[in-house]
Structure formats: structure tokens, C-alpha cells
Amino acid sequence: MSLIDAARAxxxxxxxxxxxxxxxxxxxxxxxxxxxxxxxxxxxxxEGTCAEAGAIAAMVAAGEREIAEVAVIADAPEPVPPCGGCRQRLAEFAGPEVPVIMATVHGRTRTATVGELLPGAFRKVHLPKD
Structure with missing residues (x-):
């Protein structure tokens, strides 16, 4: 099953x-x-939860911490990117080079990297060290 198929399901x-x-x-x-x-x-x-946040929560609950690829799908005329909050959530577990495939239920796709979706992301390196 492809990543888009898993998101569609x-x-x-x-x-x-x-x-x-x-x-x-x-x-x-x-x-x-x-x-x-x-x-x-x-x-x-x-108080709702985004799809990306749910997938990240499932990943973390299973003990994993490194995202290699993301897919998001919605019924829209154009592929829908993650919201701002989810872009930051993705950046917590994915490097800027990680691909994000955005798709419509009708087969249109667009791919961007986490870094393209969230340039200048706030990351762990920005926090003070002990």
C-alpha cells in the first residue's frame, strides 16, 4: 500500500x-x-485535531521519532498543505529535506519538502542548552 493509499484509507x-x-x-x-x-x-x-497531528501521535505512541516521508489527502480542488501548526509538528520529527506529498481524492498531487513548507522552522537547536 502506498503512503497516499494509507492516508486515503x-x-x-x-x-x-x-x-x-x-x-x-x-x-x-x-x-x-x-x-x-x-x-x-x-x-x-x-479543540479539534488535525490528521497530521493524529499520525504523529500514533508514531510517538509506538516509540518512533523520525519521519522519512509524509502524505496528506483531502477532497479539495487543489492539494491541501498542512496547516501552520502541523508544519511545526512535522519539523519536530522531520528534517527539512523530508518530502510531503499533498493529494486530492481525485488524483492531483503536489510535493514539497518540510523545509519548503516551513522555512526558518523553530527547532531544538534554538533552545538554550543546559
């Missing part, structure tokens, strides 16, 4: 009763394992 499980905008994401780690997530909305709108 989990997208069907999204909980999006308010926006009707279902998103699926899948992450391949450096070990080759794949973790997926879908958006989960909440009646208290800002």
Missing part, C-alpha cells in the same frame, strides 16, 4: 460533522513503518 474515518472536510495523513518513519491519522473535529471548534 484513514481519511474515511475522519470525524468532520461541522466542516464536512475530511483529511487523512500518513507518515513513513525511518524504520519503514507507516502511521496514519485523520482529523477529529469537536463542537468547541478550536
Amino acid at each position: 484513514v481519511r474515511d474515518n475522519a470525524h468532520a460533522p461541522y466542516s464536512q472536510f475530511k483529511v487523512g495523513a500518513a507518515i513513513r518513519t525511518a524504520s519503514g513503518r507507516v502511521y496514519a491519522g485523520c482529523n477529529v473535529e469537536n463542537a468547541a471548534y478550536p
Whole structure:
């Protein structure tokens, strides 16, 4: 199964009763394992969870910390990039060269790197050392 297929499969499980905008994401780690997530909305709108955040949480829960590739899919006319918060989340576990494949359910794709999506990312190296 491709990474886009894994994101497409989990997208069907999204909980999006308010926006009707279902998103699926899948992450391949450096070990080759794949973790997926879908958006989960909440009646208290800002309390929802993005698909990318769900996939990252599943990856971390399994004990992994290094993202090698990302795929995101949504039903939109153009491929949808991760939101700003998810770009920062991805940058926490992925180097700037990691590809992010953005796709529509109708087959359109666009690929960018984490570094292209979030130039000048705030990273661990910016924090003071003990």
C-alpha cells in the first residue's frame, strides 16, 4: 500500500460533522513503518485535531521519532498543505529535506519538502542548552 493509499484509507474515518472536510495523513518513519491519522473535529471548534497531528501521535505512541516521508489527502480542488501548526509538528520529527506529498481524492498531487513548507522552522537547536 502506498503512503497516499494509507492516508486515503484513514481519511474515511475522519470525524468532520461541522466542516464536512475530511483529511487523512500518513507518515513513513525511518524504520519503514507507516502511521496514519485523520482529523477529529469537536463542537468547541478550536479543540479539534488535525490528521497530521493524529499520525504523529500514533508514531510517538509506538516509540518512533523520525519521519522519512509524509502524505496528506483531502477532497479539495487543489492539494491541501498542512496547516501552520502541523508544519511545526512535522519539523519536530522531520528534517527539512523530508518530502510531503499533498493529494486530492481525485488524483492531483503536489510535493514539497518540510523545509519548503516551513522555512526558518523553530527547532531544538534554538533552545538554550543546559
